[in-house]
Amino acid sequence: MSKRRKKCHLPPFVPVIRTTLALPVWKQLSYGARCLYVVLRSYLRADNLNNGKVYRHYRGAANDLGTKSLRSVQRWFRELEHYGFIIMTTGACLGVDGDGVAAHWRLTECPSFDAKGNHIAATRDFERWDGTLFDDPEKTESRIPKGNSPLPKGMHTDGSKRARKRSKRIPKGNIDSAPSMLPKGIHNCLPPPTVSERLEWQTPRVARGSQAVVTQAGYQRMLRAIDAAGPEYLAAFGITPESWKRWRQGAHNTTRVAEATAAATLATMAPEGHA
Numbered sequence: 718m719s720k721r722r723k724k725c726h727l728p729p730f731v732p733v734i735r736t737t738l739a740l741p742v743w744k745q746l747s748y749g750a751r752c753l754y755v756v757l758r759s760y761l762r763a764d765n766l767n768n769g770k771v772y773r774h775y776r777g778a779a780n781d782l783g784t785k786s787l788r789s790v791q792r793w794f795r796e797l798e799h800y801g802f803i804i805m806t807t808g809a810c811l812g813v814d815g816d817g818v819a820a821h822w823r824l825t826e827c828p829s830f831d832a833k834g835n836h837i838a839a840t841r842d843f844e845r846w847d848g849t850l851f852d853d854p855e856k857t858e859s860r861i862p863k864g865n866s867p868l869p870k871g872m873h874t875d876g877s878k879r880a881r882k883r884s885k886r887i888p889k890g891n892i893d894s895a896p897s898m899l900p901k902g903i904h905n906c907l908p909p910p911t912v913s914e915r916l917e918w919q920t921p922r923v924a925r926g927s928q929a930v931v932t933q934a935g936y937q938r939m940l941r942a943i944d945a946a947g948p949e950y951l952a953a954f955g956i957t958p959e960s961w962k963r964w965r966q967g968a969h970n971t972t973r974v975a976e977a978t979a980a981a982t983l984a985t986m987a988p989e990g991h992a
Contacts, residue, residue, distance in 0.1 A: 768829040774819040801842030
């Protein structure tokens, strides 16, 4: 009895021709383009009847390749078309029902059929590659986040000097230096007054028992000292010279009222040493 050899039945697979893998143009492809070609080859029927109508949209191809970058998938399609592995037969368009229709491709490695069903031999356009490398003409520049300005070409990012943040601490030697306007947001520390300024600024008081009454002469001397200090001193307290001038004019009109109030206060107090 003759023994018949059992045929080996393989599970579904994607055939790739060895002569194609050995060509220099295949080795010039990027790894993403090679994987995409295998994905397109898997959607081709074994009898090549749908060659020229093979389609795969970008999202579906990205899902097959396990990537989320649709731009990379688009670039790999253009790369395969540049080297002659695939040829677009129908461009992407909008269908009659409003849904998008993906582009259709023909794999030049396999034969195809025309509209009448006549057999067309494989063209294998990639074998006529002229050595021109793929340079993506539709590659766009990387987007720059808002608020950042692009650096000149050739300049390293570490070479740019950024503006130093303004310190909230008081500069060294500020207390001993002459009084000046500090930047906004820094606490104002004026230098300690001299002895003459202390004597000038002290408001005279007339003691009456356990209380003290501000005399009108000391009050006027204090106002004159503020007038002589100048606008810089007023600006340290957030007062403009115009508002201070208006207030002084109003205070001059109320001088007589203040004198009458001080006199009434003195009259109600008993002299020292008397109950």
